[in-house]
Amino acid sequence: MFSVGDKVHLKSGSPDMTVEAVDGDSVHCVWFSGMNPVRDTFKVASLSKKGGDNWDTPGGKILD
Incomplete structure (x- = not known):
């Protein structure tokens, strides 16, 4: 599960995001453009949590 402050990415690829809140199966995130x-x-x-399974680099490339 995710916690406030976790760094995450969309499994399909996205910028680094930070979890602001978790509400059931919804995760509220913030990132910068x-x-x-x-x-x-x-x-x-x-x-997917950044640095967790499926991440091979700090840049967040997803491994299949």
């Missing part, structure tokens, strides 16, 4: 913060909500099943 340039200097602007962007927020969105994703399903738990669509995310």
Whole structure:
């Protein structure tokens, strides 16, 4: 499961995101586009923790 402050990525690929809140199977994330913060909500099943299984580099390349 995810916790506030975890660094995550979409399994399909995305910028680094930080978990702001978890609400059941929804995870509220924030990331930056340039200097602007962007927020969105994703399903738990669509995310992977950065540095966890399936990540081979700090850049977050997903291994299949």
